[in-house]
Amino acid sequence: MLDHVVANAKRPSARVGQGSSLLAVAGEARVHPSTVSRILRDDPAVRVRPATRQRVIAAAAALGYVPNANARGLALRRTTTLGLIIPSTANIVYEQIIKGAESAARAAGYVLVLAESADVGQVDSAHRELILGGRVDGLLIASGTLRESLPRAVLNGVNNTIILNRRIRGSVPSIIEDDERGMARGVEHLVALGHTRIACLAGPEEVDTATRRLSGFKEALRAAGLPVSRGYIQRASFDEAGGYEAMLRLLQLERRPTAVAASSIVAAIGALAACHATGVSVPGELSMIAFHDATIAQYLTPSLSTIWMPLFELGEMATRQLLEVIDGRDIPSVQRLQDPEPRVIPRASTAPPPAD
Amino acid sequence: MLDHVVANAKRPSARVGQGSSLLAVAGEARVHPSTVSRILRDDPAVRVRPATRQRVIAAAAALGYVPNANARGLALRRTTTLGLIIPSTANIVYEQIIKGAESAARAAGYVLVLAESADVGQVDSAHRELILGGRVDGLLIASGTLRESLPRAVLNGVNNTIILNRRIRGSVPSIIEDDERGMARGVEHLVALGHTRIACLAGPEEVDTATRRLSGFKEALRAAGLPVSRGYIQRASFDEAGGYEAMLRLLQLERRPTAVAASSIVAAIGALAACHATGVSVPGELSMIAFHDATIAQYLTPSLSTIWMPLFELGEMATRQLLEVIDGRDIPSVQRLQDPEPRVIPRASTAPPPAD
DNA sequence: CTGTTAGCGCCTTCAG
């Protein structure tokens, strides 16, 4: 059947390497190209005979017709493509954000492409390539680790861009999680278990999410009537090595904490390793809870208590907001995702403090 | 300076949402658009006065000119964009492949975009969208987990596509690691430590990489004069849960193995958890080595011995091969990456077998 | 309600 149709084609104009054109389909179905365009796009302003419509659709299918995105993009000045820039695919935290963004994009008929950009210079050039080059209609930038000054320069005055998980002053809207609340939930969990000496593995100072988590930590301690002692706050990069080092510093303190709230699950994995390496029993001598949940948490020893955050929803919502912007509607400059609330997933790494 | 130039512009034709056009630059520099095109593309067939060239370049910079990718793609029928389809960004194994592909693409002046496609249907539609739609010049498909039959149907007769880490019969070239050798190295490591009862956490039957790793396992055992006992080969999905379950089955055997070679580091993490859960000491009672290295390996308890594979190089080489194909050159249908050899990274999870 | 026409922004023959 398929072969038959192809054999009958008047113009064998299908090009190699790319799909067949509208023209080929039109020749095949013996109608005008614009008719094909209208039918294939379900243009409401067309009422062609069902037989003709069938013929066109069949011809398109037989030829494996896929509209050329460049031509369409050029004509429409829209590509129905969205870009998502992430610093690294390796970070487990981005998994859910990506899936959420992907899901929302697909639901709206958009294609999502990812670009990995570890440093700011790459974000800059990716941004230029993608937005200014007309490859995408809008851009999501998920880069909690960017320093404040650079993206502001990069993004100054640029439209159709949304920053995830990071507040930026200026014209680029951002959408963030309620990190303060999430961290507070974690501390409350530790307090409820009876801990009073609670430390924080905080993230790097220049990272906005780290700042928010730390302030959530401090607030929760104050709310519980507990002191915020300076030595109990250790900065660590958001990776295993950072967590490992910071945990060692914590363990060297004269008066050790009995619990640690880590502002990154990856750092917590390193911190756990530091405990094992120094023979500190978790949760016997020390409880640990980590910000963000991931599959691996329940396979660590001990299984790691975590603070689940609505990352999928963050990706979804950011995408929806971006589509609003693309459609010319205004959105708030900073939005905080409140709906699915952060919640503690208690596992084996948190327990009451030792009798001492 | 920049403001001054803009103020002097004869045609303020910069459009919002996208970059300024060639026309705007031409107006600004008072030359013909085609001259701008030639200068900006370093067309060798142009020898314009240095002053003019300077003026054009300055105007382009002042206007922040970025060529429109759609228009260029339409005219050239090439986009200088490559696509990489991965099943999930979550899998740590893809990190290095992505970085390698990204690096090789950038070196060749190409942009790499990622598309996440968990299932085959999505691979199919992504493929259509991207290649047939003219969004990319070529496509890398990294999907070791696809079943054989489906991609073959999907990809039949399609050009400019390369499969990573999976052999496909037919016209789509593929490039794979030497999984057999890698797994053999792991087994040799265990044999050298004195193990004779060695089990394999094998991957799913329908996964090509799993098959290759298993056959490397069997060959290495035979080469060492050790029997391949059936119960010692347990199938597990390539995730923590799969490794956990399979390890439990292994531990229930009457005659337990003293060592396990896992064909996936993620499954090994689950297997380690199963050992902890059942009180089996690693490496005291059981040694474990895992296929593929990752940062987390040294932060597990015990730190996990791994088999390092040249994944970055795989991504690089696949990209270079793809560019060859795009340039119309022929490449072998299946290539096996041999150069940086697989090597064992011994850590704490492997030790001599118990005296017993 | 369908065919015709004029671009979208760029590159690339052609003339000049």
Add this chain to the structure above:
DNA sequence: CTGAAGGCGCTAACAG
């Protein structure tokens, strides 16, 4: 060596 003109494949106004 530089300006002019046509076309890449598609859509969207415009006629008929």
